[in-house]
Amino acid sequence: MEKEKALEKVNKIFIDVLDNEEIVLSDATTANDVEDWDSLTHIQLVVAIEREFNLRFTSMEIQSWTNVGEMIDCIISKNK
Amino acid sequence: MIFKEGDKFIEKFHLSEKIYDGFITLFKDRNPLHTDEQFAIDNGFKGRVMHGNILNGFISFFIGECLPVKNVIIHLQEIQFKNPVYLDDRLDFFAEVSGVFESVNTVEFKFNFKNIETKTVAKGKIQIGVFK
Numbered sequence: 001m002e003k004e005k006a007l008e009k010v011n012k013i014f015i016d017v018l019d020n021e022e023i024v025l026s027d028a029t030t031a032n033d034v035e036d037w038d039s040l041t042h043i044q045l046v047v048a049i050e051r052e053f054n055l056r057f058t059s060m061e062i063q064s065w066t067n068v069g070e071m072i073d074c075i076i077s078k079n080k
Numbered sequence: 081m082i083f084k085e086g087d088k089f090i091e092k093f094h095l096s097e098k099i100y101d102g103f104i105t106l107f108k109d110r111n112p113l114h115t116d117e118q119f120a121i122d123n124g125f126k127g128r129v130m131h132g133n134i135l136n137g138f139i140s141f142f143i144g145e146c147l148p149v150k151n152v153i154i155h156l157q158e159i160q161f162k163n164p165v166y167l168d169d170r171l172d173f174f175a176e177v178s179g180v181f182e183s184v185n186t187v188e189f190k191f192n193f194k195n196i197e198t199k200t201v202a203k204g205k206i207q208i209g210v211f212k
Binding site for chain 1: 179207
């Protein structure tokens with residue numbers, strides 16, 4: 001899966017879960033950059049991403065992400 | 081994780097006078113649809129329509145008391161009210177695990193309530209966290 005396409009899909013998920021049409025993610029985006037991206041919405045985001053991409057993360061993988069780019073890389077590696 | 085996709089749960093609930101009175105006493109919603117028989121009939125119902133959020137109380141009981149583990153917390157709950165519930169109705173509650181997300185210790189259920197005519201009166205989803 002192309003990184004750009006994955007980022008686009010993840011962006012749509014963020015818009016839907018956080019109910020904020022203005023979200024524009026980049027590889028460098030972190031939770032500090034997105035309003036309302038807190039620990040509870042993080043769970044909603046992970047659930048929505050796992051469902052959308054039909055994959056499962058491990059808790060270690062989730063804890064290792066420091067930005068959206070690393071999340072996208074993880075999605076792509078699981079979709080290969 | 082103790083839950084797996086497809087696990088099913090069934091409970092029975094009775095919308096008793098005690099629950100109805102208790103809900104009104106606690107939350108003060110005395111809208112005539114809920115408290116005035118004639119008003120409800122004039123608006124196309126068979127009688128006083130019970131507060132939909134009483135069903136959320138039943139869901140709270142289900143999550144808090146009926147699951148095989150107690151270390152749970154509700155993250156999210158969505159409910160659609162499809163048909164009216166009346167005083168003294170007996171409801172069958174069906175829930176099924178629709179998703180298990182171990183990475184975030186989270187479980188989702190689909191649920192519905194059916195009345196004695198097997199008509200769905202409410203349906204929705206619940207997402208819970210299972211803490212360690």
